[in-house]
Amino acid sequence: MKRAIFPGTFDPFTVGHFSVVKRALTFMDEIVIGIGINENKKTYFPIEKRVEMISNLYKDEPRIKVVPYNSLTIDFANSVDAKFIVRGIRTVKDFEYEETIADINRQLAGIETILLFTEPELTCVSSTIVRELLHYNKDISCFIPKGLEI
Template identity: 35%
Template sequence: MSKAIYPGTFDPFTLGHLNILEKACHIFDEVILAVAEYSGKENLFNLQERYELCKKATEHIPNLVVSTFQGLFVDYAKSQNCKIMIRGMRAVSDFEYELSLAITNKKLNPEIETIFLVPSLKYMYLSSSMVRQLADLNGPLEDYVPACVAEAMRKKYVS
């Protein structure tokens, strides 16, 4: 059985993330959507909220498991007996960061392979940062995030 992990902070989980995830689920028998505790930045949603939103937004995908992890991705991948990491590659601006991440993970665990998937054109410039800015300015969210995420974001920005 082929298995891959799609790790990230998913703060918030966007339609671009969903697009990459659905592509991965067509390629692999099982995909783990691994919500990372550590993000290196201030999060809009805490780990449990991000996990629950990802779970709800992806409940239609049968070969998907949503989980959380702490610490290094390579340690989590080893605990899941998985050697493949999925990453989305939107534009040239993503390349340097994603390449350095892949190289670092490979150095930490030589068995890890990174597979880059390109989102559909309409999600090419979509980012979680952009969605947070839209929400902060009370902009429309439905074209950028699943409905459950849009609702949760509106609640966060109202309070």
């Protein structure tokens, strides 16, 4: 079985994240969406709410699991027996960062990272921007997947 993790803060889960998961399901048997707990990030939604929102979004997809974690990503991958990490990249800056992390993860744990380029129409979408729009009570419906209940 080919199992991958898709790690992130997902605060909130966007159409870009949804696209990465959908595309990764075409070549993975199972994806564990790992919601990382990052003490250095100030989040909009508590971890329990993010787990609930994403779990509800995928409630009818048995190949998706949603799990919070508070460890190194490679340790989380090992704990769920995943051999791959899936990441989405929007920009060259994202690519440079992800390449470095992928090299370290492969060296430390033998885990391969699969980078999926964001679809061009979604490159402007980020959780940071969506959080700011939420803060100012703006409509975010075009930036989050249909069915994600915020």
